[in-house]
Amino acid sequence: DTEVTQTPKHLVMGMTNKKSLKCEQHMGHRAMYWYKQKAKKPPELMFVYSYEKLSINESVPSRFSPECPNSSLLNLHLHALQPEDSALYLCASSQESTEAGNTIYFGEGSWLTVV
Amino acid sequence: QKEVEQNSGPLSVPEGAIASLNCTYSDRGSQSFFWYRQYSGKSPELIMSIYSNGDKEDGRFTAQLNKASQYVSLLIRDSQPSDSATYLCAVRSGNTGKLIFGQGTTLQVKP
Numbered sequence: 001d002t003e004v005t006q007t008p009k010h011l012v013m014g015m016t017n018k019k020s021l022k023c024e025q026h027m028g029h030r031a032m033y034w035y036k037q038k039a040k041k042p043p044e045l046m047f048v049y050s051y052e053k054l055s056i057n058e059s060v061p062s063r064f065s066p067e068c069p070n071s072s073l074l075n076l077h078l079h080a081l082q083p084e085d086s087a088l089y090l091c092a093s094s095q096e097s098t099e100a101g102n103t104i105y106f107g108e109g110s111w112l113t114v115v
Numbered sequence: 116q117k118e119v120e121q122n123s124g125p126l127s128v129p130e131g132a133i134a135s136l137n138c139t140y141s142d143r144g145s146q147s148f149f150w151y152r153q154y155s156g157k158s159p160e161l162i163m164s165i166y167s168n169g170d171k172e173d174g175r176f177t178a179q180l181n182k183a184s185q186y187v188s189l190l191i192r193d194s195q196p197s198d199s200a201t202y203l204c205a206v207r208s209g210n211t212g213k214l215i216f217g218q219g220t221t222l223q224v225k226p
Contacts, residue, residue: 031212035214041218042216042217042218042219043159043203043214043216044216045213048211050212055211055212056211058213088158097210098211098212104149104212104214105161106161108157108158109157
């Protein structure tokens with residue numbers, strides 16, 4: 001079983017709603033990630049947090065706002081999304097973000113549908 | 116040229132056979148390589164990681180890496196119907212923690 005826990009597993013939201021995706025890991029990892037996966041496509045990186053600081057933003061639109069309250073928690077705040085933002089949002093973590101040998105583990109994902 | 120390339124398949128093998136999945140990558144400086152398995156509707160699950168040239172075995176799975184040829188493969192011995200899934204090859208980009216995925220190969224193991 002994955003030790004990266006994501007909630008909710010499914011979320012349906014309107015284009016004017018504000019919602020959040022939450023992620024928690026208990027492996028003592030210091031790097032956490034958000035990936036987005038569209039149907040029949042591979043995951044694509046959105047954000048990287050290292051030691052609670054944002055280290056990579058892959059030019060993600062501002063309607064997605066990440067937050068890392070502490071080393072175990074990662075949130076993704078959603079506002080004014082578009083239907084094309086509907087996807088599987090994957091949280092992941094690793095021991096470090098800068099060490100080549102660190103394995104990245106994925107949570108079970110949050111399925112987001114924007115209506 | 117895509118950074119990580121895989122044949123999308125589907126690759127169909129009979130139960131008990133060896134399934135061979137292949138991946139090439141463009142960044143010669145890459146040092147970390149991963150195979151993830153993804154069942155339909157589920158998240159990617161790590162199968163193997165490999166960092167050095169040669170073979171790495173774990174149960175029925177063997178990962179092979181050839182950095183000179185920029186090639187990484189996954190062999191699945193004694194394939195089972197439960198192995199039917201999409202297999203994603205991922206390459207870590209530098210020291211950023213960013214994984215670059217191939218498009219995935221769909222494996223079908225027929226009983």
